[in-house]
Amino acid sequence: MRHVIALDVGGTGMKAALAGPEGELLYQARRPTGREQGPDAVVAGILGFAAELRAYGAEHFGTPASAAGVAVPGIVDEARGIAAYAANLGWHDVPLRDLLAERLGVPVALGHDVRTGGLAEGRVGAGRGADRFLFVALGTGIAGAIGVDGRVEAGAHGFAGEIGHIVVRPGGSPCPCGQRGCLERFASAAAVSEAWATASGDPGADATDCAKAVDSGDPKAQAVWQAAVDALADGLVTALTLLDPRTLIIGGGLAEAGETLFTPLREAIRHRITFQKQPSLVPAALGDSAGCLGAGLLAWDLLASTDRSEVTT
Numbered sequence: 001m002r003h004v005i006a007l008d009v010g011g012t013g014m015k016a017a018l019a020g021p022e023g024e025l026l027y028q029a030r031r032p033t034g035r036e037q038g039p040d041a042v043v044a045g046i047l048g049f050a051a052e053l054r055a056y057g058a059e060h061f062g063t064p065a066s067a068a069g070v071a072v073p074g075i076v077d078e079a080r081g082i083a084a085y086a087a088n089l090g091w092h093d094v095p096l097r098d099l100l101a102e103r104l105g106v107p108v109a110l111g112h113d114v115r116t117g118g119l120a121e122g123r124v125g126a127g128r129g130a131d132r133f134l135f136v137a138l139g140t141g142i143a144g145a146i147g148v149d150g151r152v153e154a155g156a157h158g159f160a161g162e163i164g165h166i167v168v169r170p171g172g173s174p175c176p177c178g179q180r181g182c183l184e185r186f187a188s189a190a191a192v193s194e195a196w197a198t199a200s201g202d203p204g205a206d207a208t209d210c211a212k213a214v215d216s217g218d219p220k221a222q223a224v225w226q227a228a229v230d231a232l233a234d235g236l237v238t239a240l241t242l243l244d245p246r247t248l249i250i251g252g253g254l255a256e257a258g259e260t261l262f263t264p265l266r267e268a269i270r271h272r273i274t275f276q277k278q279p280s281l282v283p284a285a286l287g288d289s290a291g292c293l294g295a296g297l298l299a300w301d302l303l304a305s306t307d308r309s310e311v312t313t
Helices: 039-061 096-104 113-124 189-200 207-215 219-243 253-257 259-272 287-312
Strands: 004-009 013-019 025-032 068-072 075-077 082-086 091-094 108-112 132-138 142-148 151-153 247-251 280-283
Touching (some): 013 039, 108 287, 113 247
């Protein structure tokens, strides 16, 4: 069976799959990233894991993978295939595409983790059928993916979709990016956790605890939650004004609160828009498999483009 390798590299773990022609995950596996051993060990682990997947495919499906797709965090130069920077992995300017291609002997596509997950959500997940979508992941930080006609826009320098660094509270909390008042300082899961730990007096409290307290009617929790929703709505309306998506997909840890988040967020956006069209606001559908599915799509897209170029020549 023809298949591709799909690899999603995270800060602590790697998720991988062999994906079939329809995007189906034929085999799945996980490994620790091993970042505590240093960046060189992380790269070696990725290459070794990919080689294991190639061997598994050859043994169980009668042929090795035709291509590979890999999603990585941080700053990614997709055109050159370079993992430029990732603070949580400690690497700089790693030519990961070429290293994998040499190890596997097949073409390799490299993508940014959030944009790759957004590609999957837009094409086969919550945004299926939408010609324009915006995927926003609310995790430790906030990042997005801009979808146009089945592909995700990387931008001229690979920074497209960094919605977490829209300034929504000028002069507000300092952000590691160097600005003050960035969206992710107020509306990420990490920001809500920090605010609720302070408000509740429990240093171990997190965003999940805050959502539960909101549901139980705790006024302190409701105030913390509404402040995050208001900041998020401000950032999203800025994005909607610029991009005019048909579907707005919200994923990440904070989205797991379900309608505790989505009901007030829809209302907050509705109150802020004037001439803009309010998009369909939906939760992400693919969970933690989005990265692998997206990496598989990158690989199949790469093969399709290669096949087309061979036909034209």
